[in-house]
Amino acid sequence: MIPDVGAQIHAIARSRGGAAPAGWKRAAYTVAGSLLAMSHVAQSAAQPQQNALQPAGVQAAHIAKLWNLSLIVCGIVFALVLLATLVALVRNGRGLAAQPPATRPPELGSLTQPEHRTRRVVIGASVLSVIVLVGLIVADVLTDRALSRMPVTDPVRIDMIGAQWWWQASYPPQGGQPGFVTANELHVPVGRPVVVSLQAEDVIHSFWVPSLHGKKDMLPGIDTTIEFRADQPGVYRGQCAEYCGAEHALMAMLVVAEPPERYAAWVARQAQPLAQTTDAVALHGRDVFERASCAGCHTVRGTSATGTPGPDLTHLMSRETIAAGVLANTPENLAAWIKDPNAQKPGATMPAVPLADADRLAVVRWLTTLQ
Structure with a gap:
């Protein structure tokens, strides 16, 4: 509180x-x-932290190496500049310490006596700076080439749309399984390349999962792609990295990298239709969901709900979070989100759904069956 x-x-x-x-x-x-x-x-404390310094894939490893090199070089240059400044201050103070600062005459000796040693130092430092900068440019170009050379044989293909303020991920048919749509969470197999097709629904967004790759902008009307490979199993947090409106900071996603067999099992579950229930309260909640405005914005395969403005909820409870990473996916948070989304995520485009308490709890009861 x-x-x-x-x-x-x-x-x-x-x-x-x-x-x-x-x-x-x-x-x-x-x-x-x-x-x-x-x-x-x-x-959202249970979510993994974003950390570009702990790469979990070959692309992120290339970027981390470039960062480490740049940090070391710039750190050395910064230390040398500070050292040179300190030496200059000490030498200047030592030569004029006998007189108060206000009465010191200006030092004009360099006008009649050229400082050859100082000139050589300045020229040498300038040449060295140019060499260092060219070296960093070369390292940047080599890193960019390495990023573009990752083999993408037999990739997993995912279509992702960025919207204010959530992510929609569409998996096309694969391995004999029908395609399906999910939200704010990607599952990928470890060791297999992933090609994500990126689109923006409304404004400019930017796809960024720092443990797996760099940033890629998503522009309205322009299709782009990003390729990466997760080499270690784990859950990696991603974030929109381009300011896209009031709730830009609360537009997160999770990328779950799993062994191939677990990934295949997840795909098989997601491709299945709606899980049926015989719970009377849950069935009442489904009826309320279909009659209310919920069905106009959300899709639940196997029901009359076919709305597209909001996330597909067919397997809602298989996700760790709701509202693009704002809340843990629990019945209590679902009820609070349905009652007043803007209290949880100010500016959210989802309207509050005016339901009686019993009806709202019944809807939540039904949603929890969507495993």
């Missing part, structure tokens, strides 16, 4: 014999906003 920061600040001011000034009120709102953002992070 977020504490009432404003009330606490006013209490502190009253204890000191006065009211909280306007500046304190602004500070209270700022701190409260920061705590709200931290609460969203805490709710």
Whole structure:
């Protein structure tokens, strides 16, 4: 729970014999906003961290090597510049220490006595800087070539659409299984190349899973692709890396890299139709879902719900999060999300669904059967 920061600040001011000034009120709102953002992070604390310094694929490894090289070179240059500045300050102070700064005459000796040694040092440093910069450019070009040379024989193909503010992933038919659509979560087999076709539905987005590859922009009306390969099993967090509106920071995804046999089992489950239930409460929830506005925005294969503006919910409970990584996928969070999405993700395009409490809980009961 977020504490009432404003009330606490006013209490502190009253204890000191006065009211909280306007500046304190602004500070209270700022701190409260920061705590709200931290609460969203805490709710998603179970998600893996994004870390470009821990590559889990060949593409990310190339980028990490370039980063390490650039960091070392720039660090050395920075240290040398600081050292040169320190030496200059010490030498200047030592030569003029006998006179107060205000009465020191200007040093004009270099006008009549050329400083050959200083000139050689400056020329040498300039030449060395050019060589270092050219070296970094060469390293950048070689890294770019290495990224484009990853073999993509027998790849997994995924079509991804970025929207405000979530991700839709479409898996075409593969291995005799029909295609299917999921949201905010990609599953890929370890050791097999993945080719993701990228599209933007509304504004510019950017696909970025730092443990697997660099960033790739998604432009409305322009199809692009990104290729990567996960060499280690695990769950890797991705993020939209191009500001795309109010909830840009809360537009995350998960990439789950699994051994080939587990990936094949996941594909088989996702390709299956709606799981049937005999639970009376859940069946009532399905009827409410189909009658309400839910069916106009979401698809659940095997029902009359065929909406496309929102995520496909056929296998909703197989996902770890909802609302593009904002909330853990639990019945409590589902109920809160249905009741008031903007309370959880301000600016979300999903409207609040006005349902009686019993009907809302029945809908949640049914959604939990969508395994």
